[in-house]
Amino acid sequence: MISFASFPSKSHEITYEEARHHPNVKDDLMEFDDYEDFESSGSRLTCPGETLTSSQAYMRGHGTYVDNEEVIASVAGTIERVNKLVTVRAIRSRYNPEVGDLVVGRITEVQPRRWKVDAHSRQDAVLMLSSVNLPGGVQRRKLESDELQMRGFFEEGDLLVAEVQAFFSDGAMSLHTRSLKYGKLRNGQLVVVPPILVRRLKSHFLTLPCGVDLILGLNGYIWVSKHVKENEQEGEEGFDAEAVYSNVNDEIDEATRTAISRVMHIIRMLTSHFIPLTDTLLLEAYEWAIEHETGVRDLLQQDFGDALVASITAGR
Numbered sequence: 001m002i003s004f005a006s007f008p009s010k011s012h013e014i015t016y017e018e019a020r021h022h023p024n025v026k027d028d029l030m031e032f033d034d035y036e037d038f039e040s041s042g043s044r045l046t047c048p049g050e051t052l053t054s055s056q057a058y059m060r061g062h063g064t065y066v067d068n069e070e071v072i073a074s075v076a077g078t079i080e081r082v083n084k085l086v087t088v089r090a091i092r093s094r095y096n097p098e099v100g101d102l103v104v105g106r107i108t109e110v111q112p113r114r115w116k117v118d119a120h121s122r123q124d125a126v127l128m129l130s131s132v133n134l135p136g137g138v139q140r141r142k143l144e145s146d147e148l149q150m151r152g153f154f155e156e157g158d159l160l161v162a163e164v165q166a167f168f169s170d171g172a173m174s175l176h177t178r179s180l181k182y183g184k185l186r187n188g189q190l191v192v193v194p195p196i197l198v199r200r201l202k203s204h205f206l207t208l209p210c211g212v213d214l215i216l217g218l219n220g221y222i223w224v225s226k227h228v229k230e231n232e233q234e235g236e237e238g239f240d241a242e243a244v245y246s247n248v249n250d251e252i253d254e255a256t257r258t259a260i261s262r263v264m265h266i267i268r269m270l271t272s273h274f275i276p277l278t279d280t281l282l283l284e285a286y287e288w289a290i291e292h293e294t295g296v297r298d299l300l301q302q303d304f305g306d307a308l309v310a311s312i313t314a315g316r
Contacts, residue, residue: 045274046073046088053086063088078196091274095121095195095219097173101164102204104185104217105175107154113147115154117162120195120219123172127154127162131176133183133244153245159185161215161223180244181205187249188213188225191264193271195220199278206279208286210259216277224263226252258296262289265299266308273309284312 046052054070063075064086073079077090097103097119108124109116117125130142132153154160162175162182177183198216206214207227215223252260266285270277288311289299298304 044079045077045091046079047076048073052079052088058084058086061085061087063090089196091194091196093194093196095119097121097125097164097167097219099164099166101218102161102215103164103175103219104159104161104190104215104221104223105219107156107158107160110150110155113142113150115150117160117175119173119175120192120221121173123170125162125164125173125175126168127160127175127177131165131174131178133178133180134241154184158247159190159223161185161217183244184246185215185223185225186246187228187252188223189260189264191222191224191267193220193222193267193277197271197274197276198222199276201279203279206282208259208263208283210263210286210290211256212259212263214263214282222267222277224260224267226250226256226260261296262286262294262299265296269299269305269308272305275309275313281312288312 050073052064052071052073056069058071058081060066060071061082063073063077064071065074066072071086073088075088075090076092077088080087080089095103103119103125105117105119105125107115107127108118113129115127117127119125129147129150134142134146134153160177160183162177163179164173165176166174168174195218198218198220200218201216204216204218206216208214211227213223213225213227215225217223263282263286266282266289267277270281270285275281285308288294288308292307294304294308299308
C-alpha cells in the first residue's frame with residue numbers, strides 16, 4: 001500500500017506561486033502543473049535530499065518525506081505523480097509484482113509438485129505442477145506419474161516465461177504457464193535490466209523485422225531469441241510436449257545470431273542511458289543502427305551509443 005501524509009497546515013492559505021517563490025525554497029523546484037503528460041514523459045531523475053515541491057496541494061508517497069513543509073526525495077529514482085500524490089520510484093529496486101504481469105524467470109529448485117523460480121523479486125516465485133500444460137491435454141488431472149517426471153518439464157537453470165496468477169500468504173507470487181505462449185524458452189539470450197525501465201505495454205511479445213523475437217518481462221528480465229511462428233495448436237487440447245519442453249536449441253544462422261547480438265547491445269545501451277523500453281523505441285533504435293550500418297562491436301563504443309540515444313530521443 002502507498003502510505004502518505006498530508007502537508008502541515010498553516011495559519012493562512014498559501015498559493016502555489018507564493019510557496020514556490022518562498023525565500024527558503026530553491027528556484028529549480030519541479031513545476032508539476034507544467035507536466036500535463038507526466039506519466040508518459042516522466043523520465044526526470046531525482047537524488048536523495050532534492051526538494052520536489054513545497055505546495056500544500058500535494059501529498060507525499062513512497063520515496064519521499066516532508067521537512068519544513070517541503071516534499072523531499074529520500075531515494076534516487078524517477079518522480080511519479082498520481083493526481084495529488086507524489087512518489088519517487090527507486091532506480092535500483094527489486095521487482096514488485098502484480099497479478100497479470102508477464103515475467104521471465106529461471107528455475108532454481110525442483111520441489112514436490114512445484115518449482116521455485118527466480119523472478120528478480122524479493123523472494124522466489126512458485127510454479128505449481130497444477131499450473132503448467134502437461135502432455136495429453138491442458139485440463140486433464142495431474143497424476144503421480146507427472147510428479148515423477150517433473151524434471152522432464154523444467155529443471156534447474158531452465159528459463160521460462162509465465163504470468164503472475166496470485167500471491168501466497170507469505171507474499172511469494174504464484175505463476176502459471178497454462179497458455180502455449182508461455183513456457184520454456186530456447187534459441188536466445190537473456191538480458192537483465194532494472195525493472196523500472198520496462199514499461200507496461202498492450203503486448204510484451206514483440207517481433208522485430210530482423211527476425212528477432214523479444215519478450216519484455218516486467219521484472220526486468222528480457223528474452224531475445226530467434227523468431228518462431230505462432231503455434232497453430234494453441235487453444236487445442238493436445239500439443240507436442242517434446243517440442244514444448246525440449247532443451248535442445250534449433251539451428252540459428254549467422255545473420256540471425258548477428259541480429260540477436262545487435263538487439264541485445266541496443267537494449268543495454270538504452271538502459272545505460274536510463275531510457276525506458278517500449279516497442280516503438282526499440283524498433284526505431286534498430287532501424288537507426290541498420291541505417292547507419294552500425295556493426296555489433298560499434299554499439300559497444302560510447303560515441304555510437306550517445307549518437308543512437310540522441311537520435312531516437314530527439315523531439316520526445
